[in-house]
Amino acid sequence: MPIFDRSRSLFSKAQQYIPGGVNSPVRAFKAVGGDPLFIKSAKGAYVYDEDNNQYIELINSWGPMILGHSHEIIEKAVSEAIPRSLSFGAPTAKEVEIAALIVDMVPSIEKVRMVNSGTEATMSAVRLARGYTGKDKLIKFAGCYHGHGDSFLIAAGSGAMTMGIPNSPGVTEGTAQDTLLADFNDITSVRKLVETNKGQIAAIILEPVAGNMGCILPKEGFLQDLRKLCDEERIVLIFDEVMTGFRLAKGGAQELYGVTPDMTTLGKIIGGGMPVGAYGGKKEIMDFVSPVGPVYQAGTLSGNPIAMAAGYAILSHLNENSKIYEDLDRVTTKIVNGYRQNLEKLGLNYTLTQQGSMFCLFFTDQEVFDYNSASTSDTELFGKYFRSMLNQGIYLAPSQYEALFVSHAITDEIADRIIDANYQALKEIH
Numbered sequence: 509m510p511i512f513d514r515s516r517s518l519f520s521k522a523q524q525y526i527p528g529g530v531n532s533p534v535r536a537f538k539a540v541g542g543d544p545l546f547i548k549s550a551k552g553a554y555v556y557d558e559d560n561n562q563y564i565e566l567i568n569s570w571g572p573m574i575l576g577h578s579h580e581i582i583e584k585a586v587s588e589a590i591p592r593s594l595s596f597g598a599p600t601a602k603e604v605e606i607a608a609l610i611v612d613m614v615p616s617i618e619k620v621r622m623v624n625s626g627t628e629a630t631m632s633a634v635r636l637a638r639g640y641t642g643k644d645k646l647i648k649f650a651g652c653y654h655g656h657g658d659s660f661l662i663a664a665g666s667g668a669m670t671m672g673i674p675n676s677p678g679v680t681e682g683t684a685q686d687t688l689l690a691d692f693n694d695i696t697s698v699r700k701l702v703e704t705n706k707g708q709i710a711a712i713i714l715e716p717v718a719g720n721m722g723c724i725l726p727k728e729g730f731l732q733d734l735r736k737l738c739d740e741e742r743i744v745l746i747f748d749e750v751m752t753g754f755r756l757a758k759g760g761a762q763e764l765y766g767v768t769p770d771m772t773t774l775g776k777i778i779g780g781g782m783p784v785g786a787y788g789g790k791k792e793i794m795d796f797v798s799p800v801g802p803v804y805q806a807g808t809l810s811g812n813p814i815a816m817a818a819g820y821a822i823l824s825h826l827n828e829n830s831k832i833y834e835d836l837d838r839v840t841t842k843i844v845n846g847y848r849q850n851l852e853k854l855g856l857n858y859t860l861t862q863q864g865s866m867f868c869l870f871f872t873d874q875e876v877f878d879y880n881s882a883s884t885s886d887t888e889l890f891g892k893y894f895r896s897m898l899n900q901g902i903y904l905a906p907s908q909y910e911a912l913f914v915s916h917a918i919t920d921e922i923a924d925r926i927i928d929a930n931y932q933a934l935k936e937i938h
């Protein structure tokens with residue numbers, strides 16, 4: 509049984525200076541009880557907390573560390589960039605290289621603008637869609653999370669769902685009324701909103717594979733139906749691929765499902781662990797952004813040279829080694845199949861979902877295809893499961909409503925350890 513003394517004392521001190529002792533709510537372990545781990549270092553598939561406990565981890569910084577932690581290629585790129593100063597606030601050659609690489613890897617992106625987070629990417633993309641179409645309203649899906657921009661904190665997933673505050677105070681009525689809510693995988697709910705708001709909808713934004721209410725796949729034809737509807741109604745289709753971009757395939761979920769959005773938002777992997785986001789899409793839309801067009805968006809540290817060095821290193825590595833995706837799919841499928849066998853052995857029928865190296869074990873026997881069905885999960889039982897896995901040295905996302913991420917550092921042997929721990933944890937909590 510690991511000890512957590514140092515994490516505990518750090519957490520109590522942190523709460524004196526930082527709201528909730530954390531700089532992002534999902535880290536607070538609120539949904540699973542106990543104090544959050546304070547992580548000291550990480551290497552490959554392992555993280556080490558301040559009490560020197562070692563864990564196999566399936567959070568991977570909520571997605572970015574797809575190659576595993578402290579990967580030599582990224583470390584080399586960053587250490588070479590640092591001596592040239594950390595920031596200029598001026599254009600650099602590396603920004604051109606990474607933009608050209610993104611355009612090459614994601615064919616729907618003809619032009620791309622770098623920002624500093626996924627939230628900045630989605631906020632900017634929606635402002636641009638509104639400026640480009642001259643229309644105000646936005647359709648999002650219950651349970652999808654697009655960062656903490658005001659327009660998105662309506663039935664938001666991730667931490668907002670975990671904390672049970674899907675509609676955040678502080679978002680004005682005026683903003684909220686322009687965000688319309690549909691149900692994931694329910695094209696009829698979208699059509700109804702389009703009909704009752706005819707000619708007023710600038711954009712539809714969604715996670716093409718939802719990763720912020722657990723991992724939920726689009727049903728057959730759902731993405732294609734959205735594409736068709738957006739074409740008919742001159743609505744900008746935005747795929748929020750902050751999580752799925754460069755994770756599910758080089759070209760993200762849009763490559764996997766063969767559906768082309770008008771705009772794509774990116775984050776997480778694009779920075780290799782550094783703070784980077786991006787939004788891109790059709791040239792005619794992107795050229796509406798300042799200084800070419802009238803829609804304003806800016807950022808002091810956008811295209812930061814260190815972040816671009818890390819981002820270019822990871823993206824070019826992924827681009828040149830597509831076998832990585834085969835490995836990730838194979839190892840993740842091994843884990844999910846192992847979980848399935850464990851559930852059968854124990855006579856349990858919880859729901860498992862997987863897309864590539866994203867997966868989720870929902871503590872419900874219902875099929876999970878949207879916010880409401882995900883919400884039938886027993887979050888208290890998840891909390892017990894989380895604690896048991898942690899005590900066995902497996903570090904999961906501290907919420908039922910998060911996707912887990914497998915990194916390329918997870919070998920078959922490590923996968924076997926995860927499967928064994930899953931069996932022990934399921935046995936222990938029933």
Ligand code: KE4
Pocket residue numbers: 532533534535570625626627628630653654655656666667715719720748749750751775776785910
């Ligand atoms: P950031 O602003 O956190 O970089 O990105 C926001 C965002 C946008 N779109 C999608 C699909 C996302 O998943 C995210 C952020 N994801 C969460 C994890 N589910 C970030 C973790 C956190 O909030 O600390």
